[in-house]
Amino acid sequence: MSITLYGIKNCDTMVKARRWLDAKGIGYTFHDYKASGITQDILEDWAARIGWETLINRSGQTFRKLPDEDRADVDEAKALRLMQAQPSMIRRPVLDTGEKLVAGFKPEIYESLFK
Numbered sequence: 710m711s712i713t714l715y716g717i718k719n720c721d722t723m724v725k726a727r728r729w730l731d732a733k734g735i736g737y738t739f740h741d742y743k744a745s746g747i748t749q750d751i752l753e754d755w756a757a758r759i760g761w762e763t764l765i766n767r768s769g770q771t772f773r774k775l776p777d778e779d780r781a782d783v784d785e786a787k788a789l790r791l792m793q794a795q796p797s798m799i800r801r802p803v804l805d806t807g808e809k810l811v812a813g814f815k816p817e818i819y820e821s822l823f824k
Contacts (some may be wrong), residue, residue, distance in 0.1 A: 712737040714801035718744070726802045726814040731747075742796040755803065756800045758810045761785045764792065764799055771797040780782055 712793045714730065714737045714752075730737055753791075755764055765771060772780065779791065783786040792798050800812040809822055 710806055711714070713740055715740045715742055715747070715799075715805070716767070716803050717741060717797065720801050722814050723802050726804070726819070729814070729816055729819055733823065740794065742799065747793060747799070747803060749789065749798050751791055752792055755812075756785060756789060759812060761788045763776045763812050764788070766798055766800040771795050 712735065714726060716726070716739075718739075718741050727739070752764070764802075767784070775791070783791070786818075802812075802814055804814075804819070804822075805809045806822060811818055811822065
């Protein structure tokens with residue numbers, strides 16, 4: 710199974726997810742989408758798999774600091790453009806096991822993925 714963990718290196722939630730995976734001995738590739746970016750194709754695939762509403766972090770500072778016109782009337786196309794332009798707006802972490810895609814970190818959800 711090829712596992713990729715997407716996020717930002719120094720995010721507190723990312724650190725928790727990485728520690729959890731490391732403690733369980735689960736190998737993964739880490740993709741820092743702030744440093745390396747994220748492609749439109751990947752964002753579209755994620756949106757198809759779990760929904761764009763799950764991916765966008767509306768409570769984060771990056772989204773809240775957007776001009777009013779950017780925060781208004783957000784639909785899928787607009788959300789994907791915003792997330793690609795500012796990857797910090799993507800909920801973290803995104804874990805892709807190939808079969809499953811999970812946004813956010815909750816130990817009990819990770820536990821169920823790796824039984």
